[in-house]
Amino acid sequence: MAREHRMSEFSPSWGLPWRPVLTREFVKDWDNERLAKYIALRKQVEKGAIDNPVGQGWTLPGWNKVMENFNRYRVHCILGGNRSSKSTFAARMAVWCAATVPESQVRMYHVNSERSIEQQQMVYDSLPVGIKNLPAKKGMNHSLQFSQKNGFTDSICILPPLPGYRKGGSIIFGNYRQFQQDEQVAEGFKCHAIFCDEECPQKLFDTLLFRTIDYDGKIFLTFTTIQGWTPLIQDILGKTKTLESAPAELLGGRQVPVFQESLSRKETAIYYFHTSGNSFIDSKSFLDTLAGRPKDEILARAYGIPTKSVAGVFPGFNKEVNVIPHEKLPWLPANLKTDKKGNPVPYKVTRYMAIDPAGSKAWFAAWVAIDAMGTWWVYREHPDHDDWALPGNTVEGKPGPAQKGQKLGIKGYVELFQGIEKEDDAEIFERYIDPRMGAAERQSEDGATTIISDLDDAGMSVIPAPGVDIENGIQLINNLLAWDESKPRDSLNGPKIYISDRCQNIIFALSEYTGQGGNREATKDCVDVLRYLAVSDIQYIDQNQFSLTQTYGRTSSY
Numbered sequence: 001m002a003r004e005h006r007m008s009e010f011s012p013s014w015g016l017p018w019r020p021v022l023t024r025e026f027v028k029d030w031d032n033e034r035l036a037k038y039i040a041l042r043k044q045v046e047k048g049a050i051d052n053p054v055g056q057g058w059t060l061p062g063w064n065k066v067m068e069n070f071n072r073y074r075v076h077c078i079l080g081g082n083r084s085s086k087s088t089f090a091a092r093m094a095v096w097c098a099a100t101v102p103e104s105q106v107r108m109y110h111v112n113s114e115r116s117i118e119q120q121q122m123v124y125d126s127l128p129v130g131i132k133n134l135p136a137k138k139g140m141n142h143s144l145q146f147s148q149k150n151g152f153t154d155s156i157c158i159l160p161p162l163p164g165y166r167k168g169g170s171i172i173f174g175n176y177r178q179f180q181q182d183e184q185v186a187e188g189f190k191c192h193a194i195f196c197d198e199e200c201p202q203k204l205f206d207t208l209l210f211r212t213i214d215y216d217g218k219i220f221l222t223f224t225t226i227q228g229w230t231p232l233i234q235d236i237l238g239k240t241k242t243l244e245s246a247p248a249e250l251l252g253g254r255q256v257p258v259f260q261e262s263l264s265r266k267e268t269a270i271y272y273f274h275t276s277g278n279s280f281i282d283s284k285s286f287l288d289t290l291a292g293r294p295k296d297e298i299l300a301r302a303y304g305i306p307t308k309s310v311a312g313v314f315p316g317f318n319k320e321v322n323v324i325p326h327e328k329l330p331w332l333p334a335n336l337k338t339d340k341k342g343n344p345v346p347y348k349v350t351r352y353m354a355i356d357p358a359g360s361k362a363w364f365a366a367w368v369a370i371d372a373m374g375t376w377w378v379y380r381e382h383p384d385h386d387d388w389a390l391p392g393n394t395v396e397g398k399p400g401p402a403q404k405g406q407k408l409g410i411k412g413y414v415e416l417f418q419g420i421e422k423e424d425d426a427e428i429f430e431r432y433i434d435p436r437m438g439a440a441e442r443q444s445e446d447g448a449t450t451i452i453s454d455l456d457d458a459g460m461s462v463i464p465a466p467g468v469d470i471e472n473g474i475q476l477i478n479n480l481l482a483w484d485e486s487k488p489r490d491s492l493n494g495p496k497i498y499i500s501d502r503c504q505n506i507i508f509a510l511s512e513y514t515g516q517g518g519n520r521e522a523t524k525d526c527v528d529v530l531r532y533l534a535v536s537d538i539q540y541i542d543q544n545q546f547s548l549t550q551t552y553g554r555t556s557s558y
Contacts, residue, residue: 005101006216007192012067012096015059016045018279052128054092054099058280062273063089065244065259070218073269075209077236077262078222079304080273083281086222086304089273090195091122093220097193098169102162104192105215106171107208111198116175119197120151123171131159142168179204190214198223202231225306233306238264238391239508241501245320249276250290250298252486255320256305263504264391272304313474316481316495317510326500329379330371348372350541353417353431354529355462357438357451361403363413364388366506366529367421367428370540376480376497378530380420381506388505389512389522396517402505403522410451414458429541432532435464465532473531474515480534506530 021042027035048056059067062085066076080086090108098106108123110116124132124146137144138153142160145153155173162168178185179201186207192215194208200221208219225233237260244259262268276283290298299305328335331347339345349369356364367380387400408416421428433452441448455462480497487493499507509526517524 004103004215005192007097007101007212007218008071008216010100012070012093012100014054014067014092014096015057015063016049017064018058018060020279050129052130053126054095055128057092060085060089060277060279062258062271062277066093066269066271069269073218073261074212074267075219075221075236075262075265075269077268077270078220078273079225079270079306080222081275081300081302081304082224083278083283083286084224084273084275084304085278085280086224086273087119087122087197088126088280090197090220090222091119092126094123094171094193094195095126098157098159098171101169101192102165103167104169105190106169106193106195107174107189107191107211108171108195109174109176109197109200109204112175112177115198116155116173117149117151120146120155120157120173121148123157124152134160141166176200176204183207186211190217192217193220194218195220195222199225199230199232202235205232225300225304230306234391236262236265236268236270237306238512239387239504240264240270240319241504242319242323246274248274248298248303250287250302251295253488254485255318256299256303257320264387274304275302312511312513313515314478314481314510314513316478316483319507319511321489322481322495322498322510323501323507324498326379326502329377329500331369348540348542349377350429350539351426352533352538353428354465354532355431355433355438356525356528356532357434358525360405361399362406363408364505364525364529365417366503366526366533367424367426368530368533368538369426370538372540372542373491374496374540378497378499378503378506380424380500381503381526382417382420384502384505387508388526389508391512392522395514396520397512397522399522400505403525410454411458414455414460417460430536430538431460431462432465432536432538433462434528434532435467438462438464463536466535468535470515470531473535474527476534477527477530 022038027038030038045056049058066078066089069076078086078089094106094108098104108116108119110119131144134144137146141158143153143156143158146157152173157171159168159170174185183203186204189211190213191211194212194217196205196208196219205219205221211217212219240257240260240262242257242260244257245255246258247253248256256272257270258272258274260270262270275286287302290302296307299307331349333344336344336347349371351367351369353365353367362383365382366378369377369379371377383402386402388402390398390400392398438452439450441450452462452464477497481495483489483495484493499510501507506526509523513521513523513527515521
């Protein structure tokens with residue numbers, strides 16, 4: 001009996017990286033012999049791409065990115081613009097899986113039976129010509145019966161067995177309507193790879209994850225996000241870390257994601273196939289049609305980026321701009337500039353802290369440094385070991401595990417915060433706290449006391465933030481995010497706030513907070529700490545010159 005193979009034993013690396021035809025200008029100085037050799041080679045490569053689309057066909061950079069990360073992730077979510085090649089890639093990857101992994105089981109799903117037949121056509125087109133032209137289209141261990149009208153017979157393609165194996169790799173086609181009519185159709189089988197084209201129901205996705213466990217299988221999701229921020233998108237994109245971005249030509253060069261890692265759905269990578277990156281089509285006319293359309297439509301149709309139906313209150317927040325790797329913080333030794341003698345020049349900042357205390361749940365805190373240009377650098381948060389808030393289907397979202405009480409008293413929090421600051425070897429200039437909760441009196445054995453006074457007794461002095469309305473603080477944060485995106489970003493034109501990628505709870509809050517959930521909104525605490533600092537008008541303090549540069553550009557002296 002042949003052993004069963006796991007998907008992790010194989011790494012896809014098929015096809016040839018796309019190379020455009022050389023221009024007349026490029027070859028104008030070539031002699032006839034060299035030009036003839038190039039033409040003959042190009043024709044040979046083009047014929048190979050037709051005869052064997054997977055083995056010898058062209059591949060695009062986005063495809064290669066997925067193949068490079070194949071075994072790093074269990075779920076590969078490909079969000080593409082219209083005509084961005086995502087379905088073609090899925091069809092060829094499915095053929096590779098079925099042809100490479102002995103006796104492999106592959107499943108492909110689409111919206112309905114009609115769309116499934118279109119998907120089957122793409123799979124058939126991806127087969128090598130030698131397989132298509134087999135004299136017998138059906139045998140004991142293979143089935144390649146296909147018609148343009150009905151697709152593969154019985155919606156299954158079985159390739160001839162690999163040498164030494166009895167069964168051939170199979171690709172079984174299904175659709176979401178079958179699952180909606182009978183959820184049992186997604187039970188009882190195991191797979192090496194599953195491909196879902198266009199957005200599949202959340203419940204089906206959760207079920208299919210269990211079908212891949214036995215073979216360490218992979219799931220590929222490929223769709224254009226026209227429906228916006230759906231439950232499945234919320235589940236995967238609720239928290240992400242951008243690993244690669246690129247400028248969007250239809251949005252004034254704004255940075256948009258190309259490759260992300262999901263932090264809300266483990267073992268999941270997110271790829272954005274931009275329509276302009278599809279070298280197999282003339283994308284210019286498509287992009288010209290989109291020019292001038294609403295931003296949300298451009299993001300979805302040209303770049304595969306979904307937008308929320310409920311807008312957040314920080315529209316200027318952009319992960320590709322405002323989030324930086326922690327190791328890139330400007331005062332860290334590796335990032336310091338040097339003087340003429342080669343000595344590092346300190347990057348001066350003034351550091352602040354803000355606390356949002358609570359009773360039954362944990363306290364949330366943030367640490368911010370301000371430089372001489374008035375730029376905020378949010379470099380620490382607490383808790384940072386777990387999710388403070390989770391994606392949800394309502395504006396309130398869902399409280400995360402980090403909100404659970406930590407069984408710490410006042411002294412415990414002081415020791416915790418001081419320990420964090422000792423790690424950073426940082427002196428905090430001022431600390432601010434929620435003025436309502438911090439100053440609320442409660443009775444103790446020694447009489448009336450407050451959190452502020454208790455903190456002071458424990459060795460940590462805090463200042464109640466000004467009690468201004470929430471909208472004022474929100475606007476001040478938006479002021480920090482604002483800059484002229486139509487012009488290049490430089491030292492004079494750019495946002496005034498950057499967040500370390502270690503502060504994932506604050507990053508999530510700036511992306512998700514709507515202000516419509518009141519005190520129940522799960523991300524509110526993470527926004528509140530920034531708001532306390534903003535309304536307190538925190539400033540850079542130059543200890544040497546005794547000058548004070550305010551965050552919003554005014555200068556005065558002591």
